[in-house]
Amino acid sequence: MCKVVSEGVIVSRAYNFASGPAALPLPVLQQAQAELLDWGKARASVMEISHRSKAFIGLAEQAEQDLRRLLAVPANYRVLFLQGGATQHFAQIPMNLANGEAADYLVTGHWGEKAVKQAAAYAKVQVVANSAEAKFMQLPDRASWQLHPQAAYFHYTPNETIAGVEIHQVPEVGTVPVVADMSSTLLSRPIDVAKFGLIYAGAQKNIGPAGLVVLIIRDDLLARCSKNIPSIFNYAAHAKEGSMLNTPPTFAWYLAGLNFQWLQSQGGLAAMGKHNQQKAELLYGYIDGSGYYSNPVEKAARSWMNVPFRLADESHDERFLKESVAAGLLALKGHRSVGGMRASIYNAMPIEGVAALIDFMRDFAQRNG
Numbered sequence: 001m002c003k004v005v006s007e008g009v010i011v012s013r014a015y016n017f018a019s020g021p022a023a024l025p026l027p028v029l030q031q032a033q034a035e036l037l038d039w040g041k042a043r044a045s046v047m048e049i050s051h052r053s054k055a056f057i058g059l060a061e062q063a064e065q066d067l068r069r070l071l072a073v074p075a076n077y078r079v080l081f082l083q084g085g086a087t088q089h090f091a092q093i094p095m096n097l098a099n100g101e102a103a104d105y106l107v108t109g110h111w112g113e114k115a116v117k118q119a120a121a122y123a124k125v126q127v128v129a130n131s132a133e134a135k136f137m138q139l140p141d142r143a144s145w146q147l148h149p150q151a152a153y154f155h156y157t158p159n160e161t162i163a164g165v166e167i168h169q170v171p172e173v174g175t176v177p178v179v180a181d182m183s184s185t186l187l188s189r190p191i192d193v194a195k196f197g198l199i200y201a202g203a204q205k206n207i208g209p210a211g212l213v214v215l216i217i218r219d220d221l222l223a224r225c226s227k228n229i230p231s232i233f234n235y236a237a238h239a240k241e242g243s244m245l246n247t248p249p250t251f252a253w254y255l256a257g258l259n260f261q262w263l264q265s266q267g268g269l270a271a272m273g274k275h276n277q278q279k280a281e282l283l284y285g286y287i288d289g290s291g292y293y294s295n296p297v298e299k300a301a302r303s304w305m306n307v308p309f310r311l312a313d314e315s316h317d318e319r320f321l322k323e324s325v326a327a328g329l330l331a332l333k334g335h336r337s338v339g340g341m342r343a344s345i346y347n348a349m350p351i352e353g354v355a356a357l358i359d360f361m362r363d364f365a366q367r368n369g
Helices: 026-035 054-071 086-097 110-119 235-240 250-265 268-290 314-326 351-368
Strands: 002-006 009-013 077-083 102-107 124-130 154-156 178-181 198-202 212-218 306-311 341-344
Touching (some): 054 077, 054 250, 054 268, 086 178, 086 198, 086 235, 102 110, 110 154, 110 178, 212 235, 212 250, 268 306, 268 351, 314 341
Parallel strands (some): 102 124, 178 198
Antiparallel strands (some): 002 009, 198 212, 306 341
């Protein structure tokens, strides 16, 4: 638990381990608080001004420039700020890119499964591999993948938040465009955008609040977008209008922009990657050596962002959760489909928060082991 001075008042803030919507960096929240009533001398909130005003367009352009700088986005890619969540794009991507043709999907968890179900209405989906039989605790052997040589694209989820499984290398699939749902990993470390045809991410992990999707798409794929779908679903139509085909989620876009600036102030994605790796290694190291807690995921496939763990005696789960909240450690309950515990340690989680969690876990184990 940390103490924060806000408007001269000491505010108690817990460490928030929620998987999403997730914690935002404290400096971002504080700047938004300071600017809430009067943004940029507009004498109104950023939520209250026109998205087509010169002021907001300037904000939007700056946010895109900052994101491009953070990710080193090549010039032949467009960056879109869209409404909705990643689940909407499970359907929207095949609408735009497949045109009823074959599309390859790698399934390593819950979100990959959902993407397949939504895509089936708009593409001839081929599941190249599926680790469901292993309860999504390990990755499918690369030699077992059945790739379609003429697939419109190859889709995968680099990080599965529920089981805490991560693919740490971009899959090599020849000339087929790689499409990645990076909702829980984008901006957590450097990536080579040029290895992807399309990247999309719901904002509520490492970018900003829920309701915004960041989508990065290569020009040749943008040209492929079907003209037979409504313009509101068409990525090319959104790109043509600068992500303002309709009223965008202005406050979420603003907060994302503040977050991009905060990331730059932290040293960019190289520094953030080292920080996130350090947090993950610290927590996994304690779990593995504790004798009381366990993580079921194959070590090579462990997520940096989402760390599930189980207690030696599951009858103590409710007591663990109740006491953790009292200790200022929020949202540690695992997903309902897998049970146990889960600590999501996205960018905004400081290493002090991970240390506080470990201290609590150690004390709990000593008292209940």
